[in-house]
Amino acid sequence: MNKEIVIGTRESRLALWQARWVAEQLQSRHPGVNFRLQGMKTHGDNILDVALAKIGDKGLFTKELELALLKGKIDLAVHSMKDLPTELPPGLSIGAICRREYPGDVLISRRGLKLAELPSGARVGTSSLRRTAQLLRFRPDLQISTMRGNLTTRLRKLTEQNLDALVLAYAGVHRLGLAEQITQRIPFDICLPAVGQGAIGVEIRSGDERIQSLIDSLNDRETQAAVTAERALMKELEGGCQVPVGALGRVDGEMITLEGIVASLDGRRAVRDAVTGPVAEASALGRTLARRMLAAGAAEILNAARQEFDLHA
Ligand SMILES: NCc1[nH]cc(CCC(=O)O)c1CC(=O)O
Known part of the structure; x- marks a missing residue:
């Protein structure tokens, strides 16, 4: 059956550009399939009456699309990887990460x-x-x-x-x-980007093999490795968007170098470090770098930043 494939997106100009780009890429690869964009507001009221615990309190820009995915209203969701929390709701996965733009x-x-x-x-x-x-x-x-x-x-x-x-x-x-x-x-020695910056990700229902096979060729191996390392670092730091964390993974052949920074809000204290290792160990490298940075003072900086944020929240 040739059912149409619904691509969910936010409705900002940037989000629409990214979703249209993904739709075009998919359409040219699969001319026989019908792809349709479905725009969604991220601050709709329907968020209020659905089990929030399932989704968590992060993902301001992604929650509603994720709910639509879980409910089967859309078949894939296009996100800026930067906006996607390091932990996805149960039942959802990142099906592809597209070739990254200049990340800085x-x-x-x-x-x-x-x-x-x-x-x-x-x-x-x-x-x-x-x-x-x-x-x-x-x-x-x-x-x-x-x-x-x-x-x-x-x-x-x-x-x-x-x-x-x-x-x-x-x-x-x-x-x-x-x-x-x-x-x-801005040079990377002055400012490291946000985790996932510059990369577009496609989120799908875990185990949806039809959709996974449709989007497989969108995945870029190097970008995926870099973003995987960055997200592992962020997860181990328990960063989130309220703390100053920067990271950049760069792949060179079979090796990846991951740089990270945790800085105090006033910029006076910072821990910046880097690791290099095999691409196949991207996640482990991210965790290793995080632990090293935490031990070198990042833990104190993060705690102070969180306290400050709580005071003003
Ligand atoms: N915070 C919003 C956001 N989410 C993704 C991008 C840029 C696109 C990308 O990183 O892929 C931006 C704009 C910005 O931070 O200037």
Whole structure:
């Protein structure tokens, strides 16, 4: 039977771009199959009357899509790997991780200045603790302005709030066709990206072999290894989005190098370290690096960050 395959996605411009891209890739590989996009609001009311315990309290951007998957309303969900919690709800799996875009963060500044050239006390907008901590570590004089909202909103705030610069993920800026606005790719020695940044993941029901075989060829071996190592590190650190954790896995042949950082919110304390090992041991490498970093002071930094967050929550 030629039943249509429903691809679930959030409805932000970036999410729709990513879901359409996945749909196009699948359509060209399987011309005989009908693929359809299904947009979903992430803050819908139906979240309130479903067993939340099953889903957990993370996954702000993914929960509703996961519920739709579990209920069979969609057959696969397209996510930014960065937004996907390290632990998935029972019954769901990552079926494929697509070839990663350049994973780093970029600076978009109003007068074309690089990070090192911004005037003392310059106001920089960012949405994450990870970026805040690493930016302050490099430039303690900066005034960081925390901003909410999707990419389009944040770009608007650059002018509206008269900021000097924004720091964003390259991948999002590029996918929305705004790469010409980029002033600088921020070097990885200054700022490590978020776990999974730049990679698009496809989530499916565990054991759904028909869907798994349809999406198999979307998986990129190197990206999968890198993101697997990063997610293992994050899980062992019990990071989550409320603590400043950065990570980057890079594959070279059969070897992978994983770098990680845990930094205090003010950037004054940081533990940064790296491991190298076989690609086949990506998860174990992530856990090893996490334990080493925890022992070297990351545990204290994380506890302090969590306490601070609880105070303000
Ligand atoms: N936090 C939202 C988000 N989720 C994924 C991306 C970028 C795309 C990607 O990482 O694949 C962004 C925008 C940003 O952080 O600037």
